[in-house]
Amino acid sequence: MNTHISLLGCGLMGAPMARRLLAAGYPLTVWNRTRFKAEALAEAGARVADTPAEAVARADIVITMLEHGGVVQTVLFDGPDAAVHGLRAGTLVIDMSSILPEQAQAHATRLAEADATALDAPVSGGTLGAEAGTLAIMAGGDEAAFARARPVLEAMGRPVHVGPAGSGQLAKLTNQMIVGITIGAVAEALLLAERGGADPAKVREALRGGFADSRILEVHGQRMVEGDFAKRGSMAIQLKDLNNALHAGAQLGFEGPITRLLATLYQQGVDHGLAELDQSALFKELQARQHTGEA
């Protein structure tokens, strides 16, 4: 267990992941653009670095957990402080951020040129999954890279190797497709129940345990029933995810009529001012149609 790990990005997801790695006994160096978030981990045993390049200098494995593909590119490659300038030969770089598959493939190519190995390994499960170490982890890259990453990933969740470089990001897009569509399914179901005079909260409860059961019915269905659309995810991000899936799909000759319809519906919700509400607010967008009869 003397694998040295460097974690770049200590935000809502990165911080609890860092705590899991420390709890598992890994020596850990952390870096964050706003330094105080990294410093909060010092107490738990992390070393805090000033730059990405410094953070990765002693690392066997580098983990990035950043906001989007542009930030990952900047932190890894752009400018004199970028991680690539500090990497030792043979370092494994695991990007657990959610970025486009084509970006992940480009990063893998550039890392190979720097004598490093890449694995894309985005997650699903949110901050609760990160804290509990139960994240679903979708990994793309070489079999050998996955084998090397596996024990480290298992400190944070349940990793599965789904295919070559970029496949982890592709799997994450499919995750977001299912999430976005299932939210629509639950919303329409609860709206029909409500219009027919049934109690939507009771219907949700009744459906748990049958074939309609899902994490979305459990978590987002509860938000719909309570009318609690405070932002955890957001309509804007759900829309971006669906558009990214359609974008990746278009390059592959993929035709997804359901994904396309849902992108349209989330777009309409965003247009109607719901962008910064939780994505379960698709319920509100669909509810508004019940009165106008808009098709």
Next chain:
Amino acid sequence: MNTHISLLGCGLMGAPMARRLLAAGYPLTVWNRTRFKAEALAEAGARVADTPAEAVARADIVITMLEHGGVVQTVLFDGPDAAVHGLRAGTLVIDMSSILPEQAQAHATRLAEADATALDAPVSGGTLGAEAGTLAIMAGGDEAAFARARPVLEAMGRPVHVGPAGSGQLAKLTNQMIVGITIGAVAEALLLAERGGADPAKVREALRGGFADSRILEVHGQRMVEGDFAKRGSMAIQLKDLNNALHAGAQLGFEGPITRLLATLYQQGVDHGLAELDQSALFKELQARQHTGEA
């Protein structure tokens, strides 16, 4: 536990439900149109009746588990052997078949005229849920009727009272909406994964435990990955369920664009010869579009 129960309909679902009731210690009389299916339950302790009217003569609670609303109407009301002619005053009739909400409401009215009480209580969970006694049970009717039914229903699964007469059937339609749409979500996700070079079986496995997880991903996702579309449910029944939801919705001023799209997609699958395959064969219908580019 001396509540006498009569069960009308001993098919794929009714038979294991009868066994759960017998195991719970209820005196049980059974009837089935094709008598040998009822006789199979005699060994487990059931009395076998010749007609619905005879079956219900000593019952405190009558349970119907039949193929559709027309059959329920026939067994309860049509002809001299119909159950209504044997019912004692005050009998509780629980229809656990899946029928239209408006049919359930009409049956409740006719049963009230015969001094009986009605509860509509359709289920989700399939034959496995019936055997294990873990069915999701959605109950519509009076609070008092539900309270009286609850211990009996608990021998078969997890009952929830969702609203007035017809609400149980409405909840079942919402269950089928979520099932039908989520199958579409999982199908599109696995198809995109496949086209992008990821392993769909591994992607399904990776997504378990994240926010995309559902009974459908577990059960029907597995069928898609294995290409095993042998009939359990069927495309034809899924289409009928979605059309019934849209029919019930139309009467309530409900607008469900996602349900509408899925009805169109299952219809196209049926038109393309997939009617008698499992409803997870929507995967095949969507897969075929990837090659033709059909919109």
